Amino acid sequence: MDLEVRHLRVLCTIAEAGSLTRAAASLGMTQPGLSTQLRRIEAMLGGALFTRGQAGVVATPFGELVLDRARAVLPGIDGLMSDTARMVRRMSACDHVRVGSVGAPLLGQLVAAVKTVLPDARVSTRCQHSPVTLLDELAADRLEAAVLGDHPEQRLPHRDGVVLRPVAAEPVFALLPSTHPLARREEVPLAALVDEDWAVPRPDGDRTSEYWWSVCAAAGRRPYAPYEAEGRPLIELVRAGLAVSLCQATFVEVPGTAVRPLAGNPLWYRHVLAWHRDGPLARHGGDILRRVTAGYRDIRAAAPAYARWHARHPHATGPAVS
Numbered sequence: 001m002d003l004e005v006r007h008l009r010v011l012c013t014i015a016e017a018g019s020l021t022r023a024a025a026s027l028g029m030t031q032p033g034l035s036t037q038l039r040r041i042e043a044m045l046g047g048a049l050f051t052r053g054q055a056g057v058v059a060t061p062f063g064e065l066v067l068d069r070a071r072a073v074l075p076g077i078d079g080l081m082s083d084t085a086r087m088v089r090r091m092s093a094c095d096h097v098r099v100g101s102v103g104a105p106l107l108g109q110l111v112a113a114v115k116t117v118l119p120d121a122r123v124s125t126r127c128q129h130s131p132v133t134l135l136d137e138l139a140a141d142r143l144e145a146a147v148l149g150d151h152p153e154q155r156l157p158h159r160d161g162v163v164l165r166p167v168a169a170e171p172v173f174a175l176l177p178s179t180h181p182l183a184r185r186e187e188v189p190l191a192a193l194v195d196e197d198w199a200v201p202r203p204d205g206d207r208t209s210e211y212w213w214s215v216c217a218a219a220g221r222r223p224y225a226p227y228e229a230e231g232r233p234l235i236e237l238v239r240a241g242l243a244v245s246l247c248q249a250t251f252v253e254v255p256g257t258a259v260r261p262l263a264g265n266p267l268w269y270r271h272v273l274a275w276h277r278d279g280p281l282a283r284h285g286g287d288i289l290r291r292v293t294a295g296y297r298d299i300r301a302a303a304p305a306y307a308r309w310h311a312r313h314p315h316a317t318g319p320a321v322s
Contacts, residue, residue, distance in 0.1 A: 049063035097122070098124050109299075112291070129201070135159050145279075175246060178256050188263060199238060200212065201229070250296075259303075275288070
């Protein structure tokens with residue numbers, strides 16, 4: 001992991017809050033998640049940055065050095081990004097629209113919608129694992145719109161100038177090797193997966209696995225997850241019969257895998273469309289949202305496991321839709 005500007009912001013937030021718990025709340029993270037990220041940053045820089053006590057956290061001498069440099073650097077970076085973003089907007093007007101996406105199936109729908117409402121605009125895309133990173137890019141005028149995602153009780157944090165609109169909530173499904181005995185079932189109890197080896201996404205910048213574990217705890221204990229992977233590598237671990245995992249309901253089975261609903265629908269994922277309040281897409285936001293939502297329904301119908309589930313639960317919206 002390379003040091004990034006967002007890591008410097010995390011360190012400054014911790015120092016200003018004086019507490020990992022307060023800093024986590026400010027950053028839209030959990031305290032364990034922030035602690036994990038801090039340990040990674042400390043390992044990367046080569047020393048402890050804070051000491052922890054009953055009264056909170058205090059910067060070490062090494063931490064004070066890093067914080068002094070971070071506080072000197074960040075205002076210049078923020079000013080650079082703000083000034084260049086304003087200049088780009090003035091130069092390009094609506095000629096260039098930049099959109100982003102997490103690992104969700106709606107990027108094509110968003111690009112098509114933008115091209116419909118702004119047919120003369122050039123559209124470029126950027127994908128990130130973390131929805132919070134994309135939120136920050138929207139707030140800094142480096143993107144005009146993005147497809148994001150979150151989970152119940154892990155809602156996306158507020159960013160000034162960014163409009164968030166839910167597209168749909170869907171259940172999280174099990175991703176199994178096609179030869180797995182549970183693949184013969186129509187639905188899979190989450191408790192039946194707890195004793196399996198799991199492949200899970202990396203925790204840095206995304207809270208998906210954290211959400212999974214919080215729900216799995218109700219099944220008795222946290223599963224053993226020896227494999228950290230995402231995208232194609234995760235699928236290959238499952239195809240090889242080495243692990244089980246979870247996936248979005250819109251995921252379409254590839255040979256060697258089986259997608260099955262979880263009995264009782266204990267886990268949910270929410271697709272969210274975001275755009276900048278003052279950007280070139282603001283006046284088209286409602287139209288784009290309707291087009292992306294219609295596209296999502298087409299994607300749902302084209303995913304066999306999800307289509308079968310939806311036929312049985314036509315009115316289910318889950319806890320994430322508001």
